[in-house]
Amino acid sequence: WTLTWSYSAGQTVTQAWNTTLTQSGAAVTAKNVSYNGAVATNGTVAFGFNGSWTGSNPAPTSFAVNGVTCTGNTAPTTPPTVSPTTTPTTAPAAPDITVNSATRYQTIDGFGAAVSIWGSAWSTAETQTLVGLGANQFGLSIVRTGISPVSGEWPTQVNALKTAKSYGSGVKILASPWTAPAEWKTNNSRINGGKLKTDYYDDYANHLNSYVQYMRDQGVPIDVTSVQNEPDWHPAYDSMDWSGTELRNFVRDQGAKVTNTKLMVAEAVNLNYGYTDPTLNDTTARTNTGYIGGHLYGTEARAGWRRTP
The missing domain is CATH 2.60.40.290 (Immunoglobulin-like)
Incomplete structure (x- = not known):
């Protein structure tokens, strides 16, 4: 169609x-x-x-x-004139699916959900329902949270994340920034994309590291820290524009400054490999990277899967 x-x-x-x-x-x-x-x-x-x-x-x-x-009329313009001459007498056989448990292609760390990036945090009861392993609980093992460009907002999610870590089973925390502070960007704004000025790359690395250490001090180890949420999507809310080459340069030159966590590149829309391949093809950048990431949004429908370098 x-x-x-x-x-x-x-x-x-x-x-x-x-x-x-x-x-x-x-x-x-x-x-x-x-x-x-x-x-x-x-x-x-x-x-x-x-x-x-x-x-x-x-x-x-x-x-x-x-x-x-389209007119809203569902009647066919020309009614069918010939009825089927025969009716199938047997239903098609159910497909056979064979799972070879001895062959493994990847390890799934877990399944999760994201806290509200703007606004209030999960309550204790909500967090326990999401990560708990009891009756009527979801048993999620990954929680994604946002890294505000304003450090004064970091305490908002502390209690929810601390509850997730203590109440769940092996829960991992993924922290993703939507934007750097406005004054570090080429458009001087938190919204509508805008690139991080290259002379603020070190400040941005220290900003991410400060967040990780702050959360660590609150009893919330951050397992994975993303460099950027959707670097190829520039909406009229918190966002920041990167190319794959710029992400590689940042991770290569500044990634080691973000400690006690593993860096992720690059959470691009449609799992766009152009945002991860430059990092993976650079020895130093790859060493500073713990995870690659992407947002699917129909990637599987486009037959967009392929092996990473």
Whole structure:
């Protein structure tokens, strides 16, 4: 299937999942991916996307599926004239799945959830429900938290993270920054991307290290510290722009300053390897890196998986 529509106010699609989506000027085309191309009678299929705009964001006024304008009418234009001559007498056999437990490809550290990046922290009861191993508890083993550019906000999550560490079983904490302080950035703002000025690379490394040591002093060891949340996504909220080369340079030259944790690169949208390969292909940068990361957002639908260097 192919779904098409047009925008009237300059809106652009920035990422998508469960579809192959392209845009040419105002015209947007969304096509099926390998696993959702067949839609049964009265069936549905869903996909999603994020976009950006400036000024206004009016909804599209017309859509077309496979070249036919959508009118809301579900009746076929030409009723079928021939009924099936035979009816299948046996249901298709269930597929056989063989799991070879002796062959292992990777180790899954765990499954987790993120605390609210802005606003209040989890309560003690909420945290225990999420990480506990008892009845009606989730047993999560990874908790992701944000690193505010304002150190005075760091205490907000301490109690929740401390509870997660003490109440759960082997819970790991992943801390991710959305932005550096505004005055260290090329756009002098916490929002809308903007790059970290190169002469503040050392200050940023010390900022991340200060957070890790502060949390450590509060009884919350930070297992993994990300350099940047979604370096390729620049919305009108806390964000910061990096290239893969800039991330490599930062980790190579400043990564060793962030201690008592393992650094992660780079949490890019759609698990974009262009943001991790430069680091992995540099001996010093790779030595300073403990994890690589990415946000999937339909990566598997795009057949985007491949081995890392």
